[in-house]
Amino acid sequence: MPEGDTVWNTARVLEKALTGEVLTGSDFRVPRLATTDLTGWTVAESASRGKHLLLRLTRDGRPPHTLHSHLRMDGAWRAYAPRERWTGRPAHLIRVVLRTARSVAVGYHLHEVTLIPTAEEDRLVGHLGPDLLGADWDPAEAVRRIAAKPSATIAEALLDQRNLAGVGNLYKAETLFLRGLWPWTPVARVTDLTGTVELAQKLVAANRGRWTQTTTGSLRKGETNYVYGRRAQPCRRCATAIRKAEQDERVTYWCPRCQPEP
Numbered sequence: 001m002p003e004g005d006t007v008w009n010t011a012r013v014l015e016k017a018l019t020g021e022v023l024t025g026s027d028f029r030v031p032r033l034a035t036t037d038l039t040g041w042t043v044a045e046s047a048s049r050g051k052h053l054l055l056r057l058t059r060d061g062r063p064p065h066t067l068h069s070h071l072r073m074d075g076a077w078r079a080y081a082p083r084e085r086w087t088g089r090p091a092h093l094i095r096v097v098l099r100t101a102r103s104v105a106v107g108y109h110l111h112e113v114t115l116i117p118t119a120e121e122d123r124l125v126g127h128l129g130p131d132l133l134g135a136d137w138d139p140a141e142a143v144r145r146i147a148a149k150p151s152a153t154i155a156e157a158l159l160d161q162r163n164l165a166g167v168g169n170l171y172k173a174e175t176l177f178l179r180g181l182w183p184w185t186p187v188a189r190v191t192d193l194t195g196t197v198e199l200a201q202k203l204v205a206a207n208r209g210r211w212t213q214t215t216t217g218s219l220r221k222g223e224t225n226y227v228y229g230r231r232a233q234p235c236r237r238c239a240t241a242i243r244k245a246e247q248d249e250r251v252t253y254w255c256p257r258c259q260p261e262p
């Protein structure tokens with residue numbers, strides 16, 4: 001599930017493959033950018049902001065530009081050696097190919113692929129709340145934004161990227177379990193919002209640098225989460241069957257005993 005940590009890891013993959021390199025070719029398989037050619041541009045920086053990827057490009061005599069992409073539920077970037085086979089995903093899912101002398105970056109099933117002047121990045125990411133994995137992570141600001149909408153459910157508030165950027169469905173469910181919060185609890189009734197956002201940040205940050213997302217500390221298959229993806233399985237703490245339900249067009253998982261309705 002691409003959440004803040006996955007996007008952060010992906011930015012590192014692109015950084016390693018592309019930064020400091022001049023692009024020797026590009027291929028955009030999205031209609032809006034079909035005629036765009038980035039040959040001759042240098043990749044200056046690969047960054048993430050919440051769940052958004054920002055590849056910053058420079059070229060003499062031109063204003064710096066940013067290639068933006070979003071992974072949503074199913075997107076991915078892979079880096080390959082120049083002659084290596086692209087084994088990541090089926091070819092029809094390829095949206096972007098960027099080539100340098102020493103590597104090829106292939107973007108699969110990317111969303112919101114956009115090329116804009118770097119000076120205008122705020123148009124795409126300016127609305128985001130504090131980035132869980134940013135150098136400027138600010139829990140007090142995240143709490144202030146969440147508290148401004150007291151009638152929202154705590155699950156909704158954690159997923160709202162305008163409050164804090166980087167929590168997706170998995171970390172939402174796991175954070176609420178560990179805090180003993182029923183997912184439909186209104187923000188106004190959550191007594192420790194600071195502890196809640198700080199825990200979410202800790203869970204996401206702990207998974208930087210690896211692709212297995214664990215909240216239990218175990219990396220073994222089937223043991224990585226407390227409630228996410230565990231419908232009808234016994235709670236790891238109290239053995240009650242984990243429940244699953246729709247909530248705001250997403251699914252949520254919770255333990256009815258450890259996370260009682262207030």
Ligand SMILES: [Zn+2]
Nearest residue numbers: 235238255258
């Ligand atoms: Zn339980």
